[in-house]
Amino acid sequence: MSSKFLVYLVKRFGLALFTIFLVVALTFFIMHAVPASPFSAEKALTDATVRALEAKYGFDKPVPVQFFNYLRNLLRFDLGLSTAWVGKTVSELIAGGFSYSATIGFSAAVLALTLGVILGALAALNRGRWLDKVIQVVTTALVSMPSFVVATLFLLVFALRLRWFPTMGSQPGGLILPILSLSLYPMAYTTRLERSAMLDVLGQDYIRTAKAKGVPQPRVIYKHALKNALGPVVTYAGPMMAYILTGSMVVENIFAVPGLGRLFVNSMLRTDYMMIMGVTIFLATLIIFLNLLSDVLYKILDPRIDLR
Numbered sequence: 001m002s003s004k005f006l007v008y009l010v011k012r013f014g015l016a017l018f019t020i021f022l023v024v025a026l027t028f029f030i031m032h033a034v035p036a037s038p039f040s041a042e043k044a045l046t047d048a049t050v051r052a053l054e055a056k057y058g059f060d061k062p063v064p065v066q067f068f069n070y071l072r073n074l075l076r077f078d079l080g081l082s083t084a085w086v087g088k089t090v091s092e093l094i095a096g097g098f099s100y101s102a103t104i105g106f107s108a109a110v111l112a113l114t115l116g117v118i119l120g121a122l123a124a125l126n127r128g129r130w131l132d133k134v135i136q137v138v139t140t141a142l143v144s145m146p147s148f149v150v151a152t153l154f155l156l157v158f159a160l161r162l163r164w165f166p167t168m169g170s171q172p173g174g175l176i177l178p179i180l181s182l183s184l185y186p187m188a189y190t191t192r193l194e195r196s197a198m199l200d201v202l203g204q205d206y207i208r209t210a211k212a213k214g215v216p217q218p219r220v221i222y223k224h225a226l227k228n229a230l231g232p233v234v235t236y237a238g239p240m241m242a243y244i245l246t247g248s249m250v251v252e253n254i255f256a257v258p259g260l261g262r263l264f265v266n267s268m269l270r271t272d273y274m275m276i277m278g279v280t281i282f283l284a285t286l287i288i289f290l291n292l293l294s295d296v297l298y299k300i301l302d303p304r305i306d307l308r
Contacts, residue, residue, distance in 0.1 A: 005299070012295065015290050023284040028070060031273045032063050040135075057083060057274070079278035084270035090278035093263060098282075100169070100259035101252070105244045107179045112186035112240065117233060120194025121226060124202065136192060141187035147247040151181035151254045169257030178255045182247055186240045190233055197229035204228075238291030245283055 054060045057071060057080070073080060079090035154177045159167045161248040165175040202225055249261030256262070259280055267275035 008178070008299070009296065012292055016292050019288055020285050021141070021280075023288075024071070024074065024281055025067075027277050027280045027284075028067055029063070031277055032066070034273070052082075057081060074281075080274040082267075082275050084267060084272035084275065090274050093275065094260065094278055095284055095300065097258060097260040097263040100175075100257050101129055101245070101248055101261065102176055104169075104178050104182060104257065104259065105241065106249055107175075108183035109237070109241060110185070111179065112183040112190055112244075113237065115183075116187045116190025117194050117226075117230070120189040120233075121198050121221070121229070123191065123195040124198035124229075125221070127199065132195075133155050135195075139188035139191045141178055142184050143192070145185065147182050147185055147243075148250040148254065151178065151251045154181055155254055167255070169252065169255040169259075173253065175257070178248070178251050178257055181251050181254075182244050185247075186236075186243060190236065190240070193232045193236055194229060197232045198225060201225045201229045233296055234297050236294075237297075238287075238294035241290045242287045245287060 038109045051060070058066055061069070070080070077091065079094070081092055082088045082093060085093060119135050119139075123132045155167065158164045158177060163179050166172070168174050169178055209227065245260075248257075248259065249255075249264055252259045252261035253265055260283065264276070264279045
């Protein structure tokens with residue numbers, strides 16, 4: 001590992017930590033700008049009970065003191081107690097929901113990247129032919145459809161009408177439709193990226209030289225062209241995960257998946273400020289480090305990238 005690459009890593013890691021701090025600060029102060037407390041909606045509670053609950057959760061202290069305490073606890077990976085789910089910590093609830101969201105997100109990402117690279121390469125190798133045209137038409141249609149529209153159509157057709165899949169994500173086989181719903185858009189976008197990158201690589205001089213030397217076509221494609229065409233796809237992997245994680249919030253509610261998306265929506269309905277902050281910070285941190293990872297992998301794949 002070169003010293004320049006190490007400096008690049010330190011800079012990017014420091015920038016990621018600073019961005020996380022900004023997310024924490026913005027989330028905290030926006031939540032505390034709401035005039036009502038999490039217990040104000042409970043009409044059955046007396047004023048004395050509300051004050052006692054606020055003291056229990058530390059909401060009675062000045063906002064700067066609360067922020068300092070929150071940061072101190074955050075460094076110990078303590079996101080506090082949920083105000084809606086009594087006796088449960090925010091970290092515990094996030095861990096339970098993330099097991100579903102991670103399964104959906106990871107599966108959708110693998111499916112999108114795998115099919116996207118394969119279809120993009122096939123479209124480039126068959127440029128101008130019927131296969132290329134079909135792939136372009138299908139991917140153009142898919143990139144214009146949001147995940148929640150696809151999820152609703154899948155639910156109506158394959159779950160309710162044809163009954164091929166269960167309607168709820170918590171049932172056996174219930175995660176198949178959510179995974180497909182979240183994977184179609186990034187798969188189509190990855191296909192278009194890979195096609196463009198592959199066409200650019202296939203027109204390079206070193207590819208023509210390899211062919212002129214009699215290198216077998218499969219070796220030219222898989223060893224030289226495909227590897228060098230993966231750069232844009234790797235760069236897109238970070239934003240793709242952001243799309244999948246944020247899109248899962250709606251898709252999980254459509255299929256009643258007990259993941260982070262449904263947990264976040266329920267916490268908003270129940271005015272659980274600690275849970276809202278916890279899920280927001282957790283997802284933001286995950287997305288930031290996934291983007292950092294994709295940038296580092298892109299640099300490893302293509303050392304020619306300028307490190308700044």
